[in-house]
Each structure stands twice: as structure tokens, then as C-alpha cells.
Amino acid sequence: MARPYEFNPDVAIGRAMEVFWQKGYAGTTPQDLLDAVGIGKGSFYNHFKSKHNIFELCLLRYRQAQADALVQFLKQPGPAKDRLRKALQTLIEFDLEGPVRKGCMAVNTAAELATSDVRAARIVGEMFDRTESAFVQLVENGQADGEFRRDIDAHALASLLFTLILGLRIAGLVANTPERLERAIDAAVRAVCTSVNG
Amino acid sequence: MARPYEFNPDVAIGRAMEVFWQKGYAGTTPQDLLDAVGIGKGSFYNHFKSKHNIFELCLLRYRQAQADALVQFLKQPGPAKDRLRKALQTLIEFDLEGPVRKGCMAVNTAAELATSDVRAARIVGEMFDRTESAFVQLVENGQADGEFRRDIDAHALASLLFTLILGLRIAGLVANTPERLERAIDAAVRAVCTSVNG
DNA sequence: ATAATTGTTGACTCATAGGTACAGAATTAT
DNA sequence: ATAATTCTGTACCTATGAGTCAACAATTAT
Numbered sequence: 001m002a003r004p005y006e007f008n009p010d011v012a013i014g015r016a017m018e019v020f021w022q023k024g025y026a027g028t029t030p031q032d033l034l035d036a037v038g039i040g041k042g043s044f045y046n047h048f049k050s051k052h053n054i055f056e057l058c059l060l061r062y063r064q065a066q067a068d069a070l071v072q073f074l075k076q077p078g079p080a081k082d083r084l085r086k087a088l089q090t091l092i093e094f095d096l097e098g099p100v101r102k103g104c105m106a107v108n109t110a111a112e113l114a115t116s117d118v119r120a121a122r123i124v125g126e127m128f129d130r131t132e133s134a135f136v137q138l139v140e141n142g143q144a145d146g147e148f149r150r151d152i153d154a155h156a157l158a159s160l161l162f163t164l165i166l167g168l169r170i171a172g173l174v175a176n177t178p179e180r181l182e183r184a185i186d187a188a189v190r191a192v193c194t195s196v197n198g
Numbered sequence: 199m200a201r202p203y204e205f206n207p208d209v210a211i212g213r214a215m216e217v218f219w220q221k222g223y224a225g226t227t228p229q230d231l232l233d234a235v236g237i238g239k240g241s242f243y244n245h246f247k248s249k250h251n252i253f254e255l256c257l258l259r260y261r262q263a264q265a266d267a268l269v270q271f272l273k274q275p276g277p278a279k280d281r282l283r284k285a286l287q288t289l290i291e292f293d294l295e296g297p298v299r300k301g302c303m304a305v306n307t308a309a310e311l312a313t314s315d316v317r318a319a320r321i322v323g324e325m326f327d328r329t330e331s332a333f334v335q336l337v338e339n340g341q342a343d344g345e346f347r348r349d350i351d352a353h354a355l356a357s358l359l360f361t362l363i364l365g366l367r368i369a370g371l372v373a374n375t376p377e378r379l380e381r382a383i384d385a386a387v388r389a390v391c392t393s394v395n396g
Numbered sequence: 397a398t399a400a401t402t403g404t405t406g407a408c409t410c411a412t413a414g415g416t417a418c419a420g421a422a423t424t425a426t
Numbered sequence: 427a428t429a430a431t432t433c434t435g436t437a438c439c440t441a442t443g444a445g446t447c448a449a450c451a452a453t454t455a456t
Contacts, residue, residue, distance in 0.1 A: 046404080115221070170365070202423065399456080400454085421435095
């Protein structure tokens with residue numbers, strides 16, 4: 001019973017997300033968003049209320065997409081150790097592909113806004129919690145199969161691996177070559193898994 | 199042969215550094231800096247040229263201070279394993295103390311500016327390189343003494359530990375409790391060191 | 397066809413970002 | 427005392443940030 005949207009809000013959020021992801025919150029201007037989304041200022045503020053509001057929507061979208069991707073990844077068949085290595089390897093390949101290093105939007109947001117934006121910090125914190133939980137699963141699987149060492153608590157190993165990922169994503173932002181990242185991954189997998197020789 | 203400064207530029211840089219550290223580059227306004235430094239606009243731009251220029255000075259100052267602190271720390275006597283654990287523990291205590299979570303200025307800068315500011319990225323990248331090198335030393339010591347496992351290359355272990363630190367500093371930004379961080383530290387130390395029972 | 401409702405456009409606003417320019421103050425050399 | 431030099435405070439400037447508002451367009455209910 002009214003005029004319909006001329007744009008798809010979901011698509012708009014996806015486009016805006018890319019901008020925030022690359023430029024950060026403070027670094028993104030309304031004009032950036034208008035250009036990316038391709039609508040006028042009136043429409044923009046009519047639908048999204050404020051810069052901060054659309055930012056939250058973008059962050060939630062990012063979290064959702066990442067959670068899905070991770071679950072998807074962990075569903076794969078095969079030994080836990082292989083899945084771990086593959087996950088980490090895929091991650092740094094993603095982070096290092098292309099000329100522009102966006103890193104992880106959640107990590108970037110933590111660095112920029114954790115101090116000042118309680119709502120953003122909460123969203124990121126919950127995402128971190130969920131992600132770590134997914135790793136607990138992986139580790140428990142790996143321990144059950146004897147691939148991961150059992151002398152260290154599964155939660156502790158998961159925290160280690162998850163925290164390592166956060167570090168990888170920061171390191172990837174300034175890395176010129178993948179070497180450091182690959183060294184870290186290699187050491188992590190070897191340090192966390194039992195050594196099987198053949 | 200001219201009017202002397204009415205302020206100490208070194209002190210000014212230290213104050214400005216605190217502001218950038220907490221609010222980020224884009225999030226810091228000229229007014230923030232003037233308030234923190236306590237000088238007028240004319241003086242400010244006369245001495246520091248531009249916001250970006252003083253930011254670089256702050257980042258270099260931060261790097262210097264951190265490098266000194268780390269070297270200082272690694273000079274301490276005692277087993278490498280203890281120094282490692284103490285270093286990590288001290289780090290998260292620093293990051294979690296007080297109500298405001300500033301994190302690490304280099305990490306925050308990487309997250310905010312690595313994409314867009316080549317000069318800042320270089321400074322941060324060099325700082326990362328130096329820090330990792332310091333860890334190589336520690337690991338080699340530890341391996342020589344039989345405290346650290348020798349089946350993983352010292353450089354790889356150092357990369358792992360250094361990357362973990364980056365992750366700890368991100369995780370600390372949104373952590374409500376130190377538990378996750380302590381779990382990660384505990385797992386890391388145990389995964390990297392040989393187990394000595396008694 | 398018209399009313400009611402909601403989307404769209406673009407002009408407009410106010411404050412601030414990020415600096416510049418310049419007049420005046422403090423110092424040293426002479 | 428004065429000149430030369432450099433610092434300091436303040437007014438000023440332009441562009442943009444972030445958003446509001448009013449007129450107009452498109453749709454559905456009746």
C-alpha cells in the first residue's frame with residue numbers, strides 16, 4: 001500500500017559492507033556509501049536511519065556470512081588435522097589475494113571501535129565466541145581420533161587456534177609475502193597435532 | 199637566535215600518541231590533538247606540519263618504546279619458558295587493565311590503515327619484523343636449553359608465538375574476562391615447550 | 397478517479413575537519 | 427635599541443560530514 005523500493009536493501013547492505021570493510025567506520029563517508037549503493041541521500045537515510053545503523057547491519061551480515069562459511073567448512077569430510085590446515089591455508093590465501101588487503105571486518109572493527117562503540121564490540125565479541133566454539137568441536141574431534149594431542153585441554157587448544165587466526169589476519173594486512181603466515185601455520189599444526197610418521 | 203618553544207615537542211608527541219592510540223587515525227580530530235597537547239593551532243601546524251605527519255611521529259615513537267620494552271624484557275635472567283610465559287601474561291594484563299581497551303597501536307594501525315596508507319603500513323611491518331626477530335632469539339635460547347621443542351624450526355615457532363601475540367591483542371580488545379586469553383597462553387606455552395615433570 | 401501511504405530526489409543546514417595567513421610576542425646578534 | 431629570526435594566537439577559509447526537509451512520484455485501497 002505504498003510505493004515500493006527501487007533497490008534491494010539486501011544488496012545495498014552487501015555493497016555498504018564492502019566499503020566499511022575496506023575503509024573502516026570513521027574512514028567511510030556518506031558519499032562513499034551512496035556511490036556504492038547507488039541511491040540518493042533521501043532514500044539512504046529513509047531506509048537506514050544513520051551511518052551507524054547501516055554499519056551495524058553490515059557487521060551483522062558479515063558475521064552471518066562468516067559463520068555460515070565456517071560451518072560449511074567444518075562440515076567437510078576428512079581428518080581434523082587436514083581440515084585445520086586447510087582452513088588456515090584457505091584463510092591466508094583469501095587475505096593475501098588481490099592487491100587490496102581488507103583483512104577481517106570483525107578484527108578491523110575490534111581494532112577501531114572496541115574502545116568507543118559498545119554495540120559494535122558486542123557484535124564482534126559474540127562472533128569471536130561462536131568462532132572459537134566451532135574450533136572446540138574440531139579439536140574434540142581431532143582428539144577423539146588421536147590426531148590432536150590430548151595432554152592439552154580442548155578448550156585451551158581451541159583458544160590457541162582461534163587467537164592465532166586473529167593474529168594471522170592482522171599479520172596478513174601488512175605481509176608482503178605469505179612466508180611468515182605459513183611458518184606460523186606450520187608450527188601451529190605441528191605443535192597441536194600428534195606427530196604421525198607414515 | 200629566535201623565540202624558543204613554549205612546549206616540549208617530545209612531550210607533545212607522547213600526548214598525541216595516546217590520542218591516536220585510543221581513537222585511531224581517522225577518529226582523531228585536530229581539536230583532540232590540540233586539547234591533548236595544550237597548544238594553539240598555529241604552533242601545532244608550525245611544528246608538526248600535518249595530522250598525518252604527527253601521526254607518523256607518534257607511530258615511530260610507539261615502535262621505539264615497544265622495542266625498548268621488549269628488549270628490556272628479554273634481557274631478564276631465567277629460563278626461556280618462564281620469560282615467554284611472563285611476557286605473554288604481562289601483555290594481557292596490560293591490555294586488560296583499566297576500563298579502556300586501547301590494545302596495541304601498531305595492530306590498530308594495521309587494521310585501520312594497512313589498506314590505504316603505505317607509509318604507516320611500512321612502519322608497522324618493520325615493527326612486526328623486529329618483534330618476531332626478538333622471539334627467534336628467545337626460541338633459540340629455549341631450544342638450546344632443551345626447554346622448547348626442537349622438532350619445529352625456531353623461525354616457525356617464533357612466527358607462531360608472534361602471530362599469537364597479535365591475536366591476543368585483538369582478542370583483548372573485546373574480552374570481558376581474561377579467560378580465553380589465559381587459555382590460549384597456557385596452550386601455547388605447553389604446545390611449544392617440552393613437558394618437564396619435576 | 398481519488399485518497400492514503402510510503403519511496404525518492406535534491407536542495408538545504410549546521411558543525412567540524414584540516415588547514416592557511418598574518419599580526420604580534422619572545423628571543424639573540426649586533 | 428634595533429634588526430633578524432622564529433614561535434604563538436587568532437581569525438579566516440574551503441570542503442566535507444552527517445543529516446533534515448519539503449516537494450514530488452509511485453503504489454494500493456476504496
